[in-house]
Amino acid sequence: MNAFTPLPGKKALAIGPNERLASRLQGVVNGRFPMFELSQLRCFVATAEELHFGRAAQRLNMTQPPLSRQVQLLERILGVTLLDRTSRSVRLTPAGRAFLLEARRILRLAESAALATRRIASGEAxxxxxxxxxxxxxxxxxxxxxxxxxxxxxxxxxxxxxxxxxxxxxxxxxxxxxxxxxxxxxxxxxxxxxVLSEPLVAALPTGDARLAKASLTLADFDGAPLIMYSPEGAGYFYNMLTTLFDANGVAPNYVQHVTQIHSMLALVHAGLGAAIVPEAAMSLHFDDVQFRPVATTPDRPVExxxxxxxxxxxxxxxxxxxxxxxxxxxxxxxxx
Amino acid sequence: MNAFTPLPGKKALAIGPNERLASRLQGVVNGRFPMFELSQLRCFVATAEELHFGRAAQRLNMTQPPLSRQVQLLERILGVTLLDRTSRSVRLTPAGRAFLLEARRILRLAESAALATRRIASGEAxxxxxxxxxxxxxxxxxxxxxxxxxxxxxxxxxxxxxxxxxxxxxxxxxxxxxxxxxxxxxxxxxxxxxVLSEPLVAALPTGDARLAKASLTLADFDGAPLIMYSPEGAGYFYNMLTTLFDANGVAPNYVQHVTQIHSMLALVHAGLGAAIVPEAAMSLHFDDVQFRPVATTPDRPVExxxxxxxxxxxxxxxxxxxxxxxxxxxxxxxxx
DNA sequence: CAGGGTCGATGCTCACGACGCATCGACCCT
DNA sequence: AGGGTCGATGCGTCGTGAGCATCGACCCTG
The missing domain is CATH 3.40.190.10 (Periplasmic binding protein-like II)
Known part of the structure; x- marks a missing residue:
């Protein structure tokens, strides 16, 4: 049966001299079939759940006649009988049972899409x-x-x-x-x-004499072996330290340049020398590596x-x- | 912003003395928000894809003004701005980007639901x-x-x-x-x-003398050890065989009653005796179990x-x- | 800097169609 | 046979979506 079989006594749908009909929003899906609307799904779902047009209409805050017509229209759009109805009973057809599941899914999806979008717009999500x-x-x-x-x-x-x-x-x-x-x-x-400014700390290998002091100054690094930041991969720290050393007339003995702080601490752990790292690096725990504050000006240079x-x-x-x-x-x- | 904020110069939606409006099909979802329609999703998707109301309208076989209004309506229903538009450009908002994905999913689901339902109704699926x-x-x-x-x-x-x-x-x-x-x-x-009627066959252990014959009769089972069907679990075969034996004056020596044919063949394999099974059971291959046709009246008694x-x-x-x-x-x- | 062009928004009118009401027709119960 | 239930249908009304015309903002160009 064609989806457009006219109901008896009713003029044909979307057929006629009026060109506007053919181009109506609800009327055309890629020129193939007309598409149903979510309101029609709601009508069908309510009716399929109540299996009673009157009660379903009540649930939908409408009267029974328009509900009947919406369900008929949906069936005509699909070209499928969804409900077997007599004046005594309403039953789902097999196709109706399948479509009921789909319809519920579509409605759920629509609801949650609306909700999610509202939340995104409100900044909640x-x-x-x-x-x-x-x-x-x-x-x-x-x-x-x-x-x-x-x-x-x-x-x-x-x-x-x-x-x-x-x-x-x-x-x-x-x-x-x-x-x-x-x-x-x-x-x-x-x-x-x-969002953050933090002091520098020295990372020293166990046994380093400077561990005896509770707090170091830059002078404590003069001439001593120091693992230094690479000027390419860690320019910020490289520039900061060289500036600080120059300003204080300190010249450490750069034994190695590295890019990443965890490699730096690994080299300290290996006993290659000391390192100067941001306080946050104290979250990295290496055996035989201990930390001491380093006084600088400004006192929290790492931003x-x-x-x-x-x-x-x-x-x-x-x-x-x-x-x-x-x-x-x-x-x-x-x-x- | 309330989903119902009236547009300037336009009378309020769904507010007023007319009670019918509040109960319109498209107007109410559990008394909470009004729900959009699939046609509106189609409008939005086309517009979001073209990023141009005129072209999108063309694609939808409609003119630009109603398209603009449908998108506005969708935005009002969601309470969310989906598109940032100036007279020079149309851009998706973050919420619009998210909703576009959802809208496409909903439309795809609706299409496939319609298709699947048509196929079920037509008996294709x-x-x-x-x-x-x-x-x-x-x-x-x-x-x-x-x-x-x-x-x-x-x-x-x-x-x-x-x-x-x-x-x-x-x-x-x-x-x-x-x-x-x-x-x-x-x-x-x-x-x-x-749908099927098939003959009976004898399942005999290797070495059984009756294997010398190409075909057996019921008389070949008189007094010989036979693995029999259980009258409870396999009443159909039990009744058939006892009826056949009685009609032919044959009395086998029932050594075991079992319910399932594969257990029966396992017992034949163990050398307990012969069994009489439907021809289909020849699909079950047991070592040292061979089959021979058994002549009966009618000749295809297993239905x-x-x-x-x-x-x-x-x-x-x-x-x-x-x-x-x-x-x-x-x-x-x-x-x- | 004025004028033309583009594009989305809006005012207007029209008619389709969804609504409710009233009623029909089928069917069951007593 | 008569009353009651329930889905379908005829009918009149009105809201709303449609197209057309136009506005207003903005860009481009000479």
């Missing part, structure tokens, strides 16, 4: 991709993730370790929404906020900034940033 | 649960499954082994649609058709019937039965 430098991942990032899980439980965080330069690129291409970067960060496209695109209007991102600024640091954002 | 007795599973059932896969590739067969009595019960409760049963099957609710409820109107079931009757046996169904 959504995806946030975060870029972070290795060192910020030791302590600050885990705290951030815990905070986010607690206050924005539906935020779906994606974490990507990358150096500051890569993060800038990723922010511009949209691969990440937030970067945890080292200064300087001077880009007009970005808003930034300092971490959060950066994001000013034109990123994602509501969850806004909520996330507000949360970070309120909790992680009292510093105001210096969005320019 | 659907589920058929088949009950079968153990012996019918050796040969006939596999052929049936192969035939079905070839001719009704979208028929989803479920196979359940059960004895005839259990199948009757399962047919009545709807747990199976088709039973492969042993006669007699005298129930007014069922239609039946004989298998297919039974189904007359009031089962499943189209795929009808197609399946037609297929079986056309292919498996020239016998006409004796639906009463």
């Amino acid at each position: 959504g995806q946030i991709a975060i870029g972070f430098t290795a060192a910020s991942g030791y302590n600050f990032l885990p705290q951030l993730v815990i905070l986010s899980k607690a206050r924005l439980p539906n935020a779906d965080l994606t974490l990507r370790e990358m150096v500051t330069r890569e993060q800038v690129e990723a922010l511009l291409t949209g691969r990440i929404d937030i970067g945890l970067v080292r200064p300087p960060m001077e880009r007009v496209e970005f808003a930034t906020a300092r 971490l900034y959060m950066a994001w695109r000013k034109d990123n209007e994602s509501p969850i991102l806004q909520a996330f940033i507000d949360l970070c600024l309120a909790e992680a640091s009292p510093t105001e954002p210096d969005a320019r | 659907g589920q058929i649960a088949i009950g079968f007795t153990a012996a019918s599973g050796y040969n006939f059932l596999p052929q049936l499954v192969i035939l079905s896969k070839a001719r009704l590739p979208n028929a989803d067969l479920t196979l359940r082994e059960m004895v005839t009595r259990e199948q009757v019960e399962a047919l009545l409760t709807g747990r199976i649609d088709i039973g492969l049963v042993r006669p007699p099957m005298e129930r007014v609710e069922f239609a039946t058709a004989r 298998l019937y297919m039974a189904w409820r007359k009031d089962n109107e499943s189209p795929i079931l009808q197609a399946f039965i037609d297929l079986c009757l056309a292919e498996a046996s020239p016998t006409e169904p004796d639906a009463r």
Whole structure:
């Protein structure tokens, strides 16, 4: 039976001289079949569950005649009889049973899609991709993730370790929404906020004489073997330390240049010399490596900034940033 | 923002003295939010894909103004801005991006639901649960499954082994649609058709003197050790054999009663005696067990019937039965 | 800087179709 | 035979989605 078989006594659907009919929103699906509407699914589901048009109509806050007609229309659209009805009983056909399951799924999906979208728009939910430098991942990032899980439980965080330069690129291409970067960060496209500043600490191998002191100064490294940051892979720390050493007239004996802090501590562990690392690195525990504070000026020279695109209007991102600024640091954002 | 915030210069939606509005089909979802329609999803998807209202409208065979309004309406229903539009550009918001994926899924699901339902109604697809007795599973059932896969590739067969009595019960409760049963099957609710009749064969252990003959008669079993069917678990075969033996004045020496044919052959293999089994059991291969035809009257006494409820109107079931009757046996169904 | 062009939003009118009400017709029960 | 139930259908009404015309914002160009 053709989906368009006209009901007796009723003029044909979507056939006639009126061209508008053929182009109606609800009328055409790729020129093939007309498509049903969710309201019709609701009608069918209610009727199939009640197996009684009157009660189903009541449940749908409507009267029985239009409900009957909507179900008929749905059946005509599908070209399939879904319900066997006499004046005494309403029963599902096998096709109706199958379609009932599908209809429920579609309605559930529609409901949850609406809900999820509302939540994303309200900033309750959504995806946030975060870029972070290795060192910020030791302590600050885990705290951030815990905070986010607690206050924005539906935020779906994606974490990507990358150096500051890569993060800038990723922010511009949209691969990440937030970067945890080292200064300087001077880009007009970005808003930034300092989220952390921490002191330096010395990592010393067991047996090092300087462990006797509770706190070190830069002078304690003069002439002594030091594992140093590589100027290419860890430019921020390299520049910071060389600047500090120069300002204090200190010249350590650089025994090795490395990029990553955990390799640095591994070399300390191997007894190659001392290292100077951000306080957060104390979260890394190596046997036979102990830490001592190092006094510097300024006393918290290691800074971490959060950066994001000013034109990123994602509501969850806004909520996330507000949360970070309120909790992680009292510093105001210096969005320019 | 409330989902019902009226547009400026437009009278409020679903608010007013007219009670009918509040009870409209499309207007109410559990009294909470109004629900969108699939046509609106189609509008949004087209617009989101074209990122241009004019072109999207063209694709949808409509003009731009109603398309704009449908998208606005969808946004109002969701309470969410899905598209950022200026007169120069249309861009998806983050929420819009998420909703686009959902909308596509919903539309795909709706399309496939319609298609699947049409196929079920046409008898092209659907589920058929088949009950079968153990012996019918050796040969006939596999052929049936192969035939079905070839001719009704979208028929989803479920196979359940059960004895005839259990199948009757399962047919009545709807747990199976088709039973492969042993006669007699005298129930007014069922239609039946004989699908198979086969001869009996003797299963003899290697070394049995009767293997010298190409074909046996019942007299060959007089006084000889025979493994027999249990009258409870395999009543059909028990009754058939005792009737045959009595009619021929033969009295075998029943050394063991068992229910299942494969146990029977295992006992033959163990040398306990001979057994008489349906020809289909020759598909079971046991070491040191050989088969010989047994002449009986009638010569094909083992019958298998297919039974189904007359009031089962499943189209795929009808197609399946037609297929079986056309292919498996020239016998006409004796639906009463 | 004025003028033309593009594009989404909006005012307007029209008619389709979904609504409710009234009623029919089939069927069951007593 | 008569009353009651229930789904289908005729009918009149009105809301709403349709197209057309136009607006207003913005960009491009000479």
